Amino acid sequence: MELELSLGLFYLLLLGFAILMYVLLDGFDLGIGILYPWFNTDAEHDHLMRSIAHVWDGNETWLVFGGVILFGAFPAAYASIASTFYLPIMLMLIGLIFRGVAFEYRFKSDTSKRYWNMAFAVGSSLAAFCQGLMLGTLVQGVPADFINQSSFNWLSPFSLFCGLAVMAGYALLACCYLVMKSRGELQQKAARYGQRLLLIVMLSMLLVSLWTVWIEPEIRARWFGGWHALWLIPLPLLSVLAARLLFRDLGRVNRSHKAETAVHERHEERPFWLASGLFLLAFIGLLVSVFPYLLPRQLTYMEAAAPDSSLIFMLPGIFIFVPLICAYTLWGYKIFAGKVEDYQEGY
Amino acid sequence: MELDVSILSRIQFAFTVSFHIIFPSITIGLATLIAIWEGLWLKTGNPQYLQLAKFWIKPFAITFGMGVVSGIVLSYEFGTNFSKFSEIAGAVLGPLMAYEVLTAFFLEAGFLGVMLFGWQRVSAKMHFFATVTVAIGTWISAFWIIAANSWMQTPQGHQIVDGKFEVVSWFDVIFNPSMPYRFTHMLLAAFITATFVVMATHAWYLRKGQHQDFGRKGLSMMLWFALVLTPLQAWVGDLHGLNVKEHQPVKLAAMEGIWAEKESNVPLLLFAVPDMKAEENHYEVAIPGLASLILTHDWQGELEGLKSVPAEDRPNVPMVFFSFRIMVGIGMLMIGVALLGAYLRWRGTLYQSNWFLWPVSFMAPTGVIAVLAGWYVVEIGRQPWIIYGLVRTSEIVSPLPAERVLFSLTLFVLTYSLLFGVYLYFMRKLIKKGPAPIEQLEQQRIGVKASGYALSFTKTLATDADATSTKGAN
Numbered sequence: 011m012e013l014e015l016s017l018g019l020f021y022l023l024l025l026g027f028a029i030l031m032y033v034l035l036d037g038f039d040l041g042i043g044i045l046y047p048w049f050n051t052d053a054e055h056d057h058l059m060r061s062i063a064h065v066w067d068g069n070e071t072w073l074v075f076g077g078v079i080l081f082g083a084f085p086a087a088y089a090s091i092a093s094t095f096y097l098p099i100m101l102m103l104i105g106l107i108f109r110g111v112a113f114e115y116r117f118k119s120d121t122s123k124r125y126w127n128m129a130f131a132v133g134s135s136l137a138a139f140c141q142g143l144m145l146g147t148l149v150q151g152v153p154a155d156f157i158n159q160s161s162f163n164w165l166s167p168f169s170l171f172c173g174l175a176v177m178a179g180y181a182l183l184a185c186c187y188l189v190m191k192s193r194g195e196l197q198q199k200a201a202r203y204g205q206r207l208l209l210i211v212m213l214s215m216l217l218v219s220l221w222t223v224w225i226e227p228e229i230r231a232r233w234f235g236g237w238h239a240l241w242l243i244p245l246p247l248l249s250v251l252a253a254r255l256l257f258r259d260l261g262r263v264n265r266s267h268k269a270e271t272a273v274h275e276r277h278e279e280r281p282f283w284l285a286s287g288l289f290l291l292a293f294i295g296l297l298v299s300v301f302p303y304l305l306p307r308q309l310t311y312m313e314a315a316a317p318d319s320s321l322i323f324m325l326p327g328i329f330i331f332v333p334l335i336c337a338y339t340l341w342g343y344k345i346f347a348g349k350v351e352d353y354q355e356g357y
Numbered sequence: 358m359e360l361d362v363s364i365l366s367r368i369q370f371a372f373t374v375s376f377h378i379i380f381p382s383i384t385i386g387l388a389t390l391i392a393i394w395e396g397l398w399l400k401t402g403n404p405q406y407l408q409l410a411k412f413w414i415k416p417f418a419i420t421f422g423m424g425v426v427s428g429i430v431l432s433y434e435f436g437t438n439f440s441k442f443s444e445i446a447g448a449v450l451g452p453l454m455a456y457e458v459l460t461a462f463f464l465e466a467g468f469l470g471v472m473l474f475g476w477q478r479v480s481a482k483m484h485f486f487a488t489v490t491v492a493i494g495t496w497i498s499a500f501w502i503i504a505a506n507s508w509m510q511t512p513q514g515h516q517i518v519d520g521k522f523e524v525v526s527w528f529d530v531i532f533n534p535s536m537p538y539r540f541t542h543m544l545l546a547a548f549i550t551a552t553f554v555v556m557a558t559h560a561w562y563l564r565k566g567q568h569q570d571f572g573r574k575g576l577s578m579m580l581w582f583a584l585v586l587t588p589l590q591a592w593v594g595d596l597h598g599l600n601v602k603e604h605q606p607v608k609l610a611a612m613e614g615i616w617a618e619k620e621s622n623v624p625l626l627l628f629a630v631p632d633m634k635a636e637e638n639h640y641e642v643a644i645p646g647l648a649s650l651i652l653t654h655d656w657q658g659e660l661e662g663l664k665s666v667p668a669e670d671r672p673n674v675p676m677v678f679f680s681f682r683i684m685v686g687i688g689m690l691m692i693g694v695a696l697l698g699a700y701l702r703w704r705g706t707l708y709q710s711n712w713f714l715w716p717v718s719f720m721a722p723t724g725v726i727a728v729l730a731g732w733y734v735v736e737i738g739r740q741p742w743i744i745y746g747l748v749r750t751s752e753i754v755s756p757l758p759a760e761r762v763l764f765s766l767t768l769f770v771l772t773y774s775l776l777f778g779v780y781l782y783f784m785r786k787l788i789k790k791g792p793a794p795i796e797q798l799e800q801q802r803i804g805v806k807a808s809g810y811a812l813s814f815t816k817t818l819a820t821d822a823d824a825t826s827t828k829g830a831n
Contacts (some may be wrong), residue, residue: 062475063593064470064471067465068469070466071462074462075455075462075463078454081454082447082450083451084452085443085446085521086447088435089440089443089444090440092436092440093437093438093440096761097761103429104768104769107776110426113422114422210722317518317523319524321522323527328459338464338467339463342468345475
């Protein structure tokens with residue numbers, strides 16, 4: 011397959027960047043909601059909410075960004091993907107609505123707090139599950155005679171499994187984020203959950219990889235045809251290495267608490283980056299499997315690309331604003347850097 | 358009954374977009390007001406302005422949150438429910454929305470965190486900067502989405518290749534003929550909406566005899582704003598109407614209830630019941646010649662009527678006709694309130710005139726209702742076209758199974774009804790709680806930005822706040 015340098019390819023990479031940013035940022039953010047039921051006290055819940063109250067909105071904007079890049083650069087793909095996944099998208103949106111409003115209302119509620127706790131946990135889990143479901147369907151590919159928007163393609167054992175796997179992955183990111191943002195008992199809890207989730211995530215990744223290679227001859231050829239395996243072997247190897255380091259760091263945090271010694275700062279911050287690295291590697295693996303399709307085995311990015319007039323028009327905006335966005339998003343994170351304190355802050 | 362997916366998708370979009378527009382039309386203006394108050398506080402040092410900003414930032418936060426979550430729905434609904442439309446018009450509308458996200462959504466979200474939670478973490482000037490950025494972000498967002506909407510009303514700058522739209526001139530697409538009018542009209546509408554939400558609340562405090570200084574300051578400012586903004590809006594609205602006459606004559610005919618193919622000396626209908634079958638109006642109450650005068654600046658001026666196009670090219674006339682009258686009626690009422698307020702202020706009896714404060718305190722939703730009515734005129738008036746004169750709405754709906762759309766529509770109706778109730782409940786709760794006392798606000802400012810300050814100070818504050826909130830509850 012030839013890789014032609016084109017505007018279409020640039021937008022495909024940009025779309026990939028947007029999705030990766032979304033998965034990492036809203037990943038830990040939704041993950042906090044998924045972990046929510048495993049924390050019990052009001053104080054713990056307060057802490058979880060506060061750790062992300064100032065960033066959830068920005069994190070979710072990456073989802074909108076991914077959506078509009080798809081809309082603007084690949085209108086045909088936006089149209090077919092969105093209408094194919096009608097129900098999972100609608101359910102995801104409803105989930106995002108409930109978890110989003112829970113932030114504001116929970117802090118202002120007295121009697122209805124437990125309903126907002128529920129809205130936050132269920133909404134986050136539902137949104138993550140639907141995202142996994144769609145991801146699974148995309149990897150699996152939709153049958154060649156597909157145009158029928160009334161089918162239930164997105165409902166298969168594989169896609170259901172992917173839904174759960176993505177939930178576990180987000181929860182793992184959230185654990186690592188919490189290790190960075192909290193201290194004491196909560197931090198220890200996060201580290202302990204993180205270790206278990208890491209095992210689940212690695213097992214799921216292995217299972218999903220084998221499953222796709224098993225059911226999709228095209229993906230099998232992509233990974234094992236010719237010398238491909240040799241080029242691609244670093245991906246799984248690096249993943250295992252990252253997982254190993256991550257497991258060790260989380261273990262150290264947990265042990266420090268048991269021994270009642272101070273947790274090393276490096277061990278508090280590194281897990282989040284290692285987990286992000288793990289996601290990055292998995293994402294690259296995914297790209298290897300599905301490239302050049304936007305809707306696998308249906309629609310490639312070349313076929314779906316908008317006319318050049320549209321692609322060129324967006325370029326200045328992207329080159330000026332994406333770096334700016336990254337800069338002030340980073341600035342926002344820096345302002346709220348450090349541990350979450352257990353007192354009411356802000357407006 | 359056979360379910361029609363096209364009707365269901367359109368109802369769902371109308372419902373979700375109507376729900377969404379409520380919140381930005383409040384937050385655009387409210388963000389601007391908060392920025393103004395913070396700026397005035399920095400400039401004058403008068404703590405009353407800080408009190409205003411700090412009080413209104415809470416209703417702003419929940420309103421903004423509602424706007425965010427209901428807005429994400431829309432950015433996906435184009436594709437889920439109107440896949441053919443997305444496919445043929447995506448190359449035009451997609452990039453405009455991409456610019457909205459790049460230049461506005463991220464900006465708002467990025468600085469909102471600091472605006473809401475950063476009071477103890479950044480300097481007062483930096484905080485002001487964040488607030489101003491959020492406010493400007495809301496305007497930029499309105500700019501792009503209105504450019505996209507206006508292109509669908511008065512499309513230009515494109516060509517159609519293999520049934521799909523391609524852009525020839527982006528300048529022509531963005532600055533299409535109706536865009537400058539619609540943008541100005543909408544931005545002013547948003548400022549006025551927020552002005553009346555704030556005005557009503559402060560009038561309510563005065564009427565109840567609570568927070569007198571706070572109530573007066575807010576009411577006074579809002580009446581000044583209304584005095585400038587509402588007549589200005591009437592003028593801009595008139596210009597916008599002239600623009601509709603030129604580019605969308607059928608919409609104008611529906612707004613004014615004109616049936617004859619061509620009519621001169623057209624009366625202004627204060628009331629009527631348009632009948633689409635009989636192609637005439639019933640129960641007309643009219644001022645002769647006035648519509649001609651307003652729209653052509655000549656009593657004898659000629660206007661095009663609905664019969665100039667075949668029946669299948671006409672919008673739903675009664676809905677456009679009545680929505681337009683609701684919007685204009687509320688506009689007139691607002692001008693009246695602004696003028697009466699100015700007169701009472703001149704007489705020196707403004708804050709004592711309960712007969713004035715009482716109805717004003719119920720005017721909080723008027724701006725939102727006028728905005729909704731105005732958008733119904735715009736959108737229903739464009740029908741049966743989705744892209745005016747080029748693409749029919751009936752042609753571009755996703756061929757989904759109708760039950761699926763019915764299912765999602767039901768979910769949205771349930772979710773939004775529930776959340777709207779919750780929103781009103783919390784707005785009421787915040788307003789009943791009232792502003793924080795000035796002494797407490799001033800105390801909060803001491804030593805801000807000193808290292809370790811946020812931690813040590815806010816801990817003591819937390820106990821203070823608990824004490825005051827229990828007092829406030831009594």
